Amino acid sequence: MEQPSRGTAPSAAIVNRLSQRLADDVLPLRALVERLAAIVRTKQHVYEGKLRETGEDLLRAVFSHLKARTGHDFSKYKRATVLRRLARRMQVKQVPELKDYLELLRDNPSEIQALFGDLLISVTTFFRDSAAFHALQTLVILHLFEGKDPSSAIRVWTPGCATGEEAYSIAMLLLEEAARRELRPLIQVFATDIDSGALATAREGRYPVAIEAGVSEERLARFFVLEKDHYRVKRELRDTVLFAMHNLTNDPPFSRLDLISCRNVLIYFDRDLQRQACGIFNYALNPGGYLFLGASEAADSPRNAFLPVDRDARIYQSAGHVPAASLSPLRAFGMTRLDASFVPPAASRAVLPPSDAAAHKLALEEFAPPSILVDSAYRILHLSESAGRFLQHPGGPPTPNVSDLIRPELRLDLLSSLSRAFERHLPSLTAPVNVKFNGTEAIVHLQVRPIERENVESTALVLFIEASADDVRSAELRSFSPAGPEADNATQALAEELQSTKTLLFTSRQDYDTAIEELRAANEEMQSVGEEYRSTAEELETSKEELQSINEELQATNQELTHKVEAISRAHNDLQNLISVTDVGTLFLDSDLCIRRFTPRVADLFNVTANDEGRPISDFTHRLRDYPGIGHDALKVLTDLVPLECEVESDANRWYLIRMRPYRTIEDKIEGAVVTFVDITERRLTESNLLQSERRLQLAREATSLGIFDYDAAADEFWFDARCRTLWGLSDADAINLDVFWAGIAESDRPKAQEAWRHALEASGDGVFSVEFRLGGRNKDQWLRAIGKAFLAEAPKPRSAPRLVGTVQDITAAKAWEAQQVLLLQELSHRVKNTLTVIISMARQTLRGETTPAALQKYEARLIALSDAHDLLMQTGWKGAEIGSLVHRLLAAYAASAQGRVIIDGPELLLPPYLATPFAMLVHELATNAAKYGALGEKGNVSITWRIVLQSNGKVLEMLWQESGGPPVSTKRRPGFGTFIIENGLPDAKVEQRFEPGGLVCRVELPI
Amino acid sequence: MSEAEPLRGARILVVEDEWITGYDLIATLTQAGAIAVGPAATIAKAKQLAANEAGLAAALLDCRLGRDDVLPVIHILAARQIPFVFHTGHASQLDLAEWPDAAIVVKPALPDRLVQALYKTIQPGRC
DSSP states (O other): BBOOOOOOOOOOHHHHHHHHHOOOOBBBHHHHHHHHHHHHOOOHHHHHHHHSOOOOHHHHHHHHHHHHSSSOOOOTHHHHHHHHHHHHHHHHTTTOOOOHHHHHHHOOOHHHHHHHHHOOOOOOTTTSSHHHHHHHIIIIIHHHHHTTTTSEEEEEEESSSSTTTHHHHHHHHHHHHHSSSSSOOOOEEEEEEEOHHHHHHHHEEEEGGGGGGTSSSHHHHEEEEEETTTEEEEEEHHHHHHEOOOOOSOOOOOOOOEEEEEOSSGGGGGHHHHHHHHHHHHEEEEEEEEEEEEETTTSSSSTEEEEETTTTTEEHHHHHHHHGGOOOOOOOOHHHHGGGTEEEEEEEEOOOHHHHHHHHEEOOOEEEEEEEEEEEBBBEEEEOGGGGGGGOSSSSSSOOOOHHBBBBHHHHHHHHHHHHHHHHOOOOOOOOOEEEEEOOOOEHHHHHHHHEEEOOOOOEEEEEEEEEEHHHHHHHHHHHOOOOSSHHHHHHHHHHHHHHHHHHHHHHHHHHHHHHHHHHHHHHHHHHHHHHHHHHHHHHHHHHHHHHHHHHHHHHHHHHHHHHHHHHHHHHHHHHHHHHHHHHEEEEEETTEEEEEEEEGGTTTTTGGGTTTBBGGSSSOOOOTTTOOOOHHHHHHHHHHEEEEEEEBBBOEEEEEEEEEEEEEEOOOOEEEEEEEEEOHHHHHHHHHHHHHHHHHHHHHHHHTTTEEEETTTTTTTEEEEHHHTTTTOOTOOOOHHHHHHHHBBBGGGGHHHHHHHHHOOOOOOOOEEEEBBBBGGGTTOOOEEEEEEEEETTEEEEEEEEEEEEEEEEEHHHHHHHHHHHHHHHHHHHHHHHHHHHHHHHHHHHTTTTOOHHHHHHHHHHHHHHHHHHHHHHTTTOEEEEHHHHHHHHHHHTTTTTEEEEEEEOOOEEEEHHHHHHHHHHHHHHHHHHHHHHTSSSEEEEEEEEEEEEEEEEEEEEEEEEOSSOOOOOOOOOOOHHHHHHEEEEEEEEEEEOSSSSSEEEEEEEE | OSOOTTTTTOEEEOSSHHHHHHHHHHHHHHHOOEEEEEEEEEEHHHHHHHHHHTEEEEEEESETTTTTTTTHHHHHHHTTTTOEEEEEEEEEOOOGOOOOTEEEESOOHHHHHHHHHHHHHHTOOOO
């Protein structure tokens, strides 16, 4: 039967079946169908045929195995039925050979149980064969109450009760009858079976609603309670029936029963076992007790144990206890299983003192003629010691019938005498008859006397009187002497007539015997035909039961399948809806890559319609760009069982994520492939935008060499970008938090940085974070400017705590510039101060208290010379002034007036600032003097030349100022500040002024 | 003090690299009656004069000669216990507070101030 799948509540039918252990296999639906198909395909009769040819040994092994495991012996069950049931099990288990099945039995206790269960298949209903039950009700039930007082009990036994319907049915009839009577005796129904599972069900008293078909409404109302989906037996009915495990053929029976109902049990037994069972029934019933059998069953064996009451309804009445000798040997019963009210057989007789009785008996035996006691059924009830001689048992089963047993010679006479005795109650004495004993001949008379007694059945006594030899002879003589001397004609005639009559009689007897024999033979034939028909009927009955049970199983299976189909329908509907809702193109391919099914979206990409299911996918064009390999890829997925993913663009410029996976069934079998097409155009666009944006950001960061930090106060999470990590000396794996941030900053700058941080995080502030600090650690002395802002809302919601995001920028260079700037300013300040001081000094010395225009002019001119020097120094950033440029500059004022009269020549030389200024002053003085008194005046030439020479203590600048052609030299020049400037202004220089005849010559030697 | 020549007879070392200023200082001191020694325009010259010149009553120090601070000169003077006055243009790296006894005269200064500072240095306590 079908295995209920997880999640579905098993139906009541399944639960029932499972609890009754009738299912052979519990499988998932698909496997179940396959198994059924396999079973149907292999025909059962093939198995049966094989089985029938199987050796007895194997079968015996099966039976002994069954007996060992279940305690029940099936060797006496009807062979054909057993083989059929065995074949069915083998078919279900797909084991064709019995020896293999035996192996299976040995190894699997569950199979033993299954076989046992199958052998016990019994189908039973309430009031089965309602006509028979009606007959039972009218013919039997009434009589059961007769002669019972309230203290006595009506005892009923239903062996083979299975699930109890029959026992309950009979109990119901009894209870109904009891209700009609005033006096109610106790009703006891013993219901037994060897199937413990069935008994359990019977005890529960729970029956499906379907019993309404066999039970009338009144009975349902009176005896049952309707509970939800089943009927339960009411207490009154339940208490009437006692269920017990009992093996009819093995265990001692109940006794003193009024009714035994054993229906459709005997059909499973072979002839011997049937007879045994009937014998047991006879034993168990009170005389006159009733036996109720199933259709196609009969209680005719042992003979005369039962008399039919209603043959059609299969109701019999016990003819009284059959003596033990005429029954097949009963097994010895174990005392423990005996009914407590077991009555020992036969009342005991009064006993005479042995010696007299024995002596008398012996005497009688010796001298009295042998005798036999016969009952009205012509059965020998008792024989005397020597009566056996006159009996000759024919071949065949033992029989008590006197007509069979008596010697043939005596038969005719005996039968007629017995007939006379029973019917007319007249004794008789027969004429002597020749009897041939072994070797000897004897003449025997039979004397038959009827015995009538009150309350006892009529019997007859047959005495065998043997004539002596003389009597024999005389009898012979008498019988065979037709003529004698004294005989007269009348006597002669009479004797002749007698003779011919005797002869006629003899031949008649012969004919009669022959006829009897023929009739007997015919009767035997009829009986065997009847036997065969009965066998057939029984087999049909058993087959019918099997089919009924199979039918019920199939119905349950069918119900299950129906439910399953409904579930599948629903699942299918769900699936359809799911697919259309998700809007994903899905393509299902089978193992040959043919289209099994697809969702509407697939039609966007492939030229498929609903009619194309079943065709290979490679038949169709698709609108995917640069993707030739869908068939190839699907094949790869099928063979390698590895999923595949790729992104492909369609002709409509949309992108799809194609995912291919093998199609797996629930049992993990591969049956094709599933391909999904997910539109990822938006995603790709977003991705590319994002990438672009990130790239831009990246470039900007690189361009600006900014580092970014992000602190989320709500989560206490700190984030550094790569540049910040580098600056703080952290690897990609290092954790970052606020403490790490502070630790990276130089200790001395930490307080101001922390203060700025606090300020930024203040709720009431502007949230701006701006601070410059140095880094510590590896990047010591690197200056950073940190700028950030605390955000208190992340649209549209406010944050629980601010988020401070900002950048750091390396300003080390800027800071260095700053420092340098400060230095430069200081330098500048110094210089300015110095220059001012110089100017003041120069003013003081030049003017010396005079403020005449000439003095002022002189002062101004000196200042300008000083300024010229400064200009040139500034041009080189105060590195120095180039001597040639300086001289040119200084003499530029005179270039106009003394054009062509000045020669300036010398190598390039950069004079350091402390030399350039005094040198400029020197040249200026010389020039001023030359203009006032010398060659730069109205006439004359000046040559200014210089060279660098290497002396012992270093390089020396030698300069020569040579005037010529000028006015005569005047010695009226007063030495003053100007002279000092010339002669002492240049530090460490040797300056010599000589007034040569041509003009002034000034020689300067200046170590540089 | 003699108003006309308040520094009469004092030998004063002048350390100054700008020659015009040095000339002027010499003139100022000479006019105040002092005997000016120098001007020493280089550290070497200044060190030499500071160490060897006898009978120096005081020194007038430009804080920076060229690119160099006059620290070495100060040490020599201090060792000889010759008091000194700073004549500074604020370009120096020297922390002049290290010598709290030394007066500081800022350039450019009137001659009188210079003379007064020197006078005070040479004759402390005397007004």
